[in-house]
Amino acid sequence: MKTNEREIKSLIEAVEAKYSERVQSLVAAQQSFEKKVEEAEKKVSDFTRAIKENSDNVCRELDSNKKENKKVCEEVKGIMSKHSGVVSETYADKLKRGAGCAPVILKPKKSQQSNITRNEVKECINPANLKVKVNGMFNRQDGAVEIKCVNNSDRDILADEIKNKLSQKYDVEIPGLRYPKILISGLSANLECDKVEKAIRKQNDVLFEHLKCTKVFKSQKNPRVFNAFIEVDGVAFKSIIKEQRINIEWDRCMAYESDGVLRCYKCWGFNHKAAMCKEQHQICAKCGENDHSYRECQNNFVKCRNCSIAKARLNLADIDEKHDARDSCCRVLQRKVKLQAERTLY
The missing domain is CATH 3.30.70 (Alpha-Beta Plaits)
Incomplete structure (x- = not known):
């Protein structure tokens, strides 16, 4: 019995010694880990403090040199515009001049x-x-x-x-000036004009001195979509065109500037509608010939009917007529757009 008791006692002592060694090892590992965490936190804190100090220094430097930097930028822009010959104005901006x-x-x-x-x-x-x-x-x-x-x-x-x-x-x-017009594209419903006006006033951060919806109509490209024309005052016009979007009820529609030029889609002339056109036959916008539309045109050449008439009537040898009547490069169309721009209250 005494021998068995001694064996059990020695076994227990061995287990306790082994357990004590294991505990000491875990405690040492935990202390080492905590030390490393403290060192990492200190490094992060030092790094954050350094970034903040550098940011504060940069901000103070920028603030102190703000006026000087602005002056230098203005001088550089002036030099570039003077010597580069690059004009930043768009064609629309040129039309609005005057x-x-x-x-x-x-x-x-x-x-x-x-x-x-x-x-x-x-x-x-x-x-x-x-x-x-x-x-x-x-x-x-x-x-x-x-x-x-x-x-x-x-x-x-x-x-x-x-x-x-x-x-x-x-x-x-002295002809009266008209308000700028905007084409709104992407309405999901055929709304009445007064509902369009009400939605525009309430759903957009734009102050209107003048707002009038003149027409709501079905899109030719997509019968399920409706478009609208509105006329607004000059300040509201610039704000909407800059944003290029406008909110109307459940839709966020695209907004485009309308040149205001009245065109006939029968003869492709100006200042009248197709219903009032004196031409008996459909004129092709592509080749300028009659009896067919531009969709049915099979000719290989392109000729603008408006520029051709202007060239013969005004004896303008330098006018180019080799383009579609709908092309934005058309000299006659550009002239009409320019006249409308001059009579618009931007």
């Missing part, structure tokens, strides 16, 4: 040619004596001429002078 100043239109009370009207105006009136700046004088139909000035003040002075000296032979008109 917009908002309606011309003076001089109409003869009796039938005569525009050249006679032009010559009589030049004989009776001298812009230099009035100290007004004139952009040009242009012939119109029925013997009328159109005179453009740099600003409204100069135009009014010139119009008053023409009325004083030539009112017996001519009617003087």
Whole structure:
């Protein structure tokens, strides 16, 4: 019995010794791990503090040199614009230059040619004596001429002078300016105009002095989608076109600038609709020939009917007519768009 007790006792002591060694090993490992964690936290803290100090220094440096940096940037931009010859204006921006100043239109009370009207105006009136700046004088139909000035003040002075000296032979008109128009694309429902206006006012962060929905119509490309035309004041127009999106009820629609040019889709001319067109046959927008549409055209050549007519009527040898009548490079279309831009209150 005593031998067995001694064996059991020694076995227990061996187990306790082994367990004690294991516990000591775990405690040492835990202490080592905690030490490494403390060292890592210290490094992270030091690194974060260094980043913050560097960021503060950079911010202070930028703030102290803010005015100087702005001045240098302006000087660089000035030098680049002066010597590079690169113009940052878009074509639309160029069209809007001088917009908002309606011309003076001089109409003869009796039938005569525009050249006679032009010559009589030049004989009776001298812009230099009035100290007004004139952009040009242009012939119109029925013997009328159109005179453009740099600003409204100069135009009014010139119009008053023409009325004083030539009112017996001519009617003087100043056409009213129109509001900019926007094409809205992507409506999922055929809404009434008043609902479109109400939704635009309530769902968009834009202040409107003027807002009018003029038309809601079905898209030709997708019968399930509807489009709309709205006219707005100049400030709201710039804000919407910059965003290029507008919210209307459940839809976030695309917003595009509308040039406001009235086109006929039968003859591809201007200033009238297809329902009022005097042409008996459909004119092809691609080749300029009649009796077929551009979808049915099988000709290999391209010819703009508008530029062809203008070239023959005005004897313009340099005008290019080898393009589609719908092409944005069309000189006649560009002229119409430019006229609309000049008479728009941007």
